[in-house]
Amino acid sequence: MSTQVERVELDQLTCWRIRVAGSELLLAQQGAQILSYRHNDQPPLIWLSPEAAYRRGQSVRGGVPICWPWFGDLRRNPEAVQAHYQQAEAPAHGLVRAEDWQLLGIDEEDDAVSLHLACDTRQTPLAGWPHDARLTFTVRVAQDLSMRLETLNRADAPLTISQALHTYFAVSDVRQVSVEGMHGCRYLDTLQDWRELRQAGEPTFTGETDRIYLDTPARMSILDPGWGRRIHLDACGSRSAVLWNPRVEKAMRLSQFPDDAWQNMLCIETANVLDDVVELKTDERHLLELRLSSTSLAR
Template sequence: MSTPFEPLIQSCPHLALSDTAKCYGASKGMPLVLVNNPHCRAVIAQQGAQLLECETAKGPLLWLSPQAIFNPGKAIRGGVPVCLPWFGPHSSDPEKPQHGICRNQDWLLSAANALDDGRTELVWCFDHYCETAHPQFEFTFGAQLTMILGAQIDLALRITNTDNTNMPVTWALHSYHPVSDLSQVRISGLENCHYLDNTRDRARTTQQGAVRFNGELDRVYVSVPDEQIIETQPRLAVQASNSGSAIVWNPGTELAAGMADVGEDNHLGFVCLERGDAADNALDLAPGDHHSARVCIRFAD
């Protein structure tokens, strides 16, 4: 298969090209970049610069739905979707796409490097609207997502306002993580934080103790500590810098059964623990300004 970034693939020994038809038996062959290095095997979709899988010697760091649907222009369920330039429903127009316009469009792979320690670095750029605004977002902007893939996942997101006026932004790296037993899972590191509960009309509540899962859970935690731990087997850590919010989600039994790309009982195998800036932590970028944030996903033990 030929793509605009094929020369980069050829120059980096860790990389290969494939598509969703070959890897996942999908009906449509959306381009994929495959990473095989001494530390991990990973799969990244060009659409949304979405890291779909990262398998290490200790196990997977991400969950991809066994019923994921691979249709161009539609969100893929699992991995790390990039929600940008808004997170969740648009604040003033519910007809606009959930989680922004960046996760369902192709990004450009601008650099690929095999690092000396065996890890792989990929740099993805989203610059379609640096000069002319998207019809559903009135500001011009650009974004860059750098991935360093090894025994852990290191992600760096840079958002730049290329407009001549202040630009409101909310964002999240919407990571899905595997769990061994949802009924026993706890998330620590959010104790005493305030959150907006999307299952109760965004009621503002304070977290008491660790987060536990008993039915649908959909919360935006604001002004949170840098690190949270998913207490499962093995334990997972999600650590961020310059990211004020943490979003925790699992659809629960009833909602999952009605979701074609999740399906009955598949919700038992994952939780979303996402880092970003949403709600109280929303950004307002001045003209020419940028916001840079980092997220690290690793095993805690």
């Protein structure tokens, strides 16, 4: 297939569809949010809700929302992260998911396409967060998918952030999959009053799951026997990850989410959270990288 780069309008959002090297990616310029990704005739690697709404000012359910400059509930973040925000009510997962990002450019190679986007708080201040930072996001689409999220602190004072690439993965049946590479990791189970536990064996999903893993390895893999594949997550600049699946009751309360959609998705969020937060001095940068690929299981 020849390389195709196409701007498309989905309801209220400007999006970009990239086809190259047998891969297809859809990205919304709002929030620099990857919406979907698949390779050849395989099932999608990235899950997008069948009820996804493409509205200005709200994140789309699914894909890879960018959580920054904090992750989750701000009140659960370290004090240094909380101190940077000056309003009473703090939205979950930070301030950039619904912001208009600037498209810096699109680079085409023989077998890859890269999109470069930026959110610059000097040009577009974030309400309640009066700090000078530049956030850039580069997505490279080839036979695999790579993401690079860079934070530059341009302020005179140090900056502390938490963040995540909130990736929704498509799976055949979450009740049949496991995650390789996390044996022995410490984790906080938010459903057990944030109790700290240690992972024994590979995580599986027998009920609602919301865990923050610490000291995570550079590679984790989703083992999906139903679709005969492993999805590999290779991360750099991150020592924490979040595993999330809403299961039945919570799924019924989520927006843009069919009641039974929990069966076919799993979030593994490559992150910098809790004691893995990012501390930047003036003019210092941090790079969070994630590469996604898949391999077939031996028959």
